[in-house]
Amino acid sequence: MQHTTAVSKRAAAFVLSAGLVLAGSLATAQTGAAPAPAAQATPAQQAPTVNTGTPAATQTRSAGSNTQQQQNNFDPVTGRRLTDTDRTPQDKDNTTVERTGATQPLSEFQQLVATSTGRTLPIYGASLFGGVPSTFAPVDDLAVAADYTLGPGDQIHVQVFGQVNLDATYNVDRTGSIFIPSVGTFHVAGLKFSQLADYLRTQLGHVYRNFDLTVNMGQLRSIPVFILGQAVRPGSYTIGSLSTLLNALFASGGPTPQGSLRDIQVKRAGKTVIDFDLYDLLLHGDKSNDIRLEPGDVIFIPQVGPQVAISGSVSTPAIYELHGETSLKQLVDLAGGFTNVASIASARLERIYEHTERSIIDLDLTASATTQLRNGDIVTISPILGRFKDAITLRGNVANPGRYVWHEGMRLLDLIPSRDALVTRNYYDKLNQLGSVTTQAANPDKTGELGVRSGIVAAPTTGGNSSSGAPVAAALTDTNTPFAAVNDVVLPAPDIDWSYAVISRQSKVDLTTSLLAFSPGKLFLEGDQTQNLELLPGDVVTIFSKADIRVPVRQQTRFIRLEGEFNAPGTYSVLPGETLRQLLRRVGGLTPDAYLFASQFTRESTRRVEVQRQQDFADSLDAQIASATASLANSAIGTNDPTASTADARQAVARLRRIQPMGRIVLSLLPDSRTVDDVPDLVLEDGDRFIVPRTPSSVSVQGQVYNANAFLFERGKRVKGYLHQAGGPDRLADKKRMFVVRADGSVYSQQYGNVVHANIFPGDTIVVPPILTRSNLLRNIIGLTSVASSVGFNLAALVYLTR
Incomplete structure (x- = not known):
């Protein structure tokens, strides 16, 4: 095809994706040129050869075939012969032509619809011309229909066999005739392809006898057509003679947003021969009016007709052009009908009133289906x-949450028939997992790893420098076996909150929401019918667990873990109001080897507070490092102290942040405490852990001494004696700030007496800190965090050293 407007001269021809194929080879003539001249007979054309009994060798060719080289020499759209300057590298290699589709701007009505509905609606059918192929390869071997009319420029391939042999291709000249040597000239223009074989057989029969004949079409002629009106690319086109109206529309890019899709006209010899409605193809797949074009046809796309938009719950929201449709029902049919969630009792019609203003009309579709539409509606x-009719919603800590049918007189026990319905499915899932054989249990190489472990109750074993506070009890109760602890008591799910549940209800009068509380414990455990509240449609019943709302301590499900020197160590449930001393008596008390002074009582709530305080302290150290760094940048102080670099100080603070607090509570026990009666009456919380070790046999000396080590405990020996064993304080030691971390976690410092002469008990740790000076803040921080990491003393001691 050739396009005479300002469009890319090698725009790609394309086909309709539903199966419309551009028929025939594209002509090579320029737009407006005279019809193709009559070609001379090809080398295969020859005078008929009389059969003398010896078969003559003949050259056969496929009807309408062209060599690849011939295809490469012409633009498949314009038909113009291509030169090297016209070709891109891709054209030279693949002989494909790119088509760049321009995005059409929104029409004025589309902009109005977008403002009104909040979404941009497409013009129905316009997308058919948007996603076109970007390349095209000419098709030259399509079958020719029986009603195809021959004309100048067509090629006819004739094969005769029998008494006479003939295999030649003839071009129909401008007069509509072909010339067969030794036979004559015959006028074929205007004949149907189905008539051609009989016609030529009759003409050759005047000269020859006893022969048979076959006829095929070769290269087809090109025809000029005009595409005018509201086309994307109007102009004059030279197209294949098998091309139809749709082929031409696709080549021109289709109608513009201002062009009609429903009244596309084909004019021939001054008369309109067809009015094509593209909706017939889009809605029904009907292309019966897609006629074949003839030379000189004019395709005219008029202005778009009345347009209406429909959005919301219809199958195909879009802007539709009306062409005989007048009612709202007909518009809904064009849009594919209502969706399954459409409210047919509620619709809104916006209308432009006499080109002056806009109005809104509410429609009941059950009674307004015949409402007449106007242009611009x-x-x-x-x-x-989303409201459910006659439904109750049950949610929260229940086995089967969801929506249930409401009936007159329905009450809570009708919705939740028994207390078993309050146990969640997750509870049983977790419970079933506890009884499963895990992969670790099935692997004999991983010795000791059996069962399912949960972190609900058990706290990680502390030791070394991983936690703050003296880990004496944990260290002394750890075993030396190679087996890892993997089993623990598991709570599969949080317990039910028996004291509080609620019904959420919306008033039908003022639509306010109220909460009706009830007690599941009284209803399901005590059978109190006053708690069996009546339910109304739309109610939402919520059952809570003890993890949802913080309940009083006495109502909480609490577990405590006892480890070490107990007659029956393990995890125990805490009874309402039970204290630590009472629980120890109930479970069997302590062994004779128990060393209560070094016991370790940890609590999760305390640990969380310690974590926050530790981070606050680390933040303050970071601020001091920043201040010291700024001071060093403006002075020469510290330039000869390479060990106190800013980077080292920041790394030291980072190490401090990694220290995990234990949440230890000092029980203020005496060194000679031995019985349960010495244990304080401490109120227990869920997750508490109490470790009681055996009596240790050593005392540790850490910090700035010549031989930091653990030494055998000797009754009556004081701090001075253990310092002597450790070689005494070194030259960097701050003797005035020495302190003792007791086995129970408390600290004894110079503020409370002479540390050198202080008594020492089994499990105590003597700490000799480094000398701290204001001028060497960065080095001080490095030294303090180093001591804190190696000794593991609590945060209070560290703050004391920084004063």
Whole structure:
């Protein structure tokens, strides 16, 4: 095809994806040129050869075939012969032509619809011309229909066999005739292809006898047509003679947003021969009016007709052109009908009133289906509300949450028939997992790893420098076996909150929401019918667990873990109001080897507070490092101290942040405490852990001494004696700030007496800190965090050293 407007001269021809194939080879003539001249007979054309009994060798060719080289020499759209300057590298290699589709701007009505509905609606059918192929390869071997009319420029391939042999291709000249040597000239223009074989057989029969004949079409002629009006690329086109109206529309890019899709006209010899409605193809797949074009045809796309928009809950929201449709029902049919969530009792019609203003009309589609539409109307179909009719919602800590059918007189026990319905499915899932054989249990190489472990109750074993506070009890109760602890008591799910549940209800009068509280414990455990409240449609019943709302301590499900020197160590449930001393008596008390002074009582709530305080302290150290760094940048102080670099100080603070607090509570026990009666009456919380070690046999000396080590405990020996064993304080030691971390976690410092002469008990740790000076803040921080990491003393001691 050739396009005479300002469009890329090698725009790609394309085909309709539903199966419309551009028929015939594209002509090579320029637009407006005279019809193709009559070609001379090809080398295969020859005078008929009389059969003398010896078969003559003949050359056969496929009807309408062209060599690849011939295809490469012509633009498949314009038909113009290509030169090297016209070709891109891709054209030279693949002989494909790129088509760049321009995005059409929104029409004025589309902009109005977008403003009204909040979404941009497409013009129905316009997308058919948007996603076109970007390349095209000419098709030259399509079958020719029986009703194809021959004309100048067509090629005819004739094969004769029998008494006479003939295999030649003839071009129909401008007069509509072909010339067969030794036979004559015959006028074939205007004949149907189905008539051609009989016609030539009759003409050759005047000269020859006893022969048979076959006829095929070769290269087909090109025809000039005009595409005018509201086309994307109007102009004159030279197209294949098998091309139809749709082929030409696709080549021109289709109608513009201002062009009609429903009244596309084909004019021939001054008369309109067809009015093509593209909706017939789009909605019904009907292309019966897609006629074959003839030379000189004019395809005219008029202005778009009346347009209406429909959005919301219809199958195909879009802007539709009306062409005989007048009612709202007909518009809904064009849009594919209502969706399954459409509210047919609620619709809105926006209308332009006498080109002056806009108005809104509410429609009941059950009674307004015959409402007459006008140009510019905008119809919005609303979806149904998400409200359930006669339904109750059950949610929260229940086995089967969901929506249930409400009936007259329905009460809570009708919705939740028994207390078993309050146990969640997750509880049983977790419970079943506890009884499963895990992969670790099935692997004999991983010795000791059996069962399912949970972190609900058990706290990680502390030791070394991983936690703050003296880990004496944990260290002394750890075993030396190679087996890892993997089993623990597991709470599969949080317990039910028996004291509080609620019904959420919306008033039908003022739509306010109220909460009706009830006690599941009284209803299901005590059978109190006053708690069996009546339910109404739309109610939402919520059952809580003890993890949802913080209940009083006495109502909480509490577990405590006892480890070490107990007659029956393990994990125990805490009874309401039970204290630590009472629980120890109930479970069997302590062994004779128990060393209560070094016991370790940890609590999760305390640990969380310590974590926050530790981070605050680390933040303050970071601020001091920043201040010291700024001071060093403006002075020469510290330039000869390479060990106190800013980077080292920041790394030291980072190490401090990694220290995990234990949440230890000092029980203020005496060194000679031995019985349960010495244990304080401490109120227990869930997750508490109490470790009681055996009596240790050593005392540790850490910090700035010549031989930091653990030494055998000797009754009556004081701090001075253990310092002597450790070689005494070194030259960097701050003797005035020495302190003792007791086995129970408390600290004894110079503020409370002479540390050198202080008594020492089994499990105590003597700490000799480094000398701290204001001028060497960065080095001080490095030294303090180093001591804190190696000794593991608590945060209070560290703050004391920084004063």
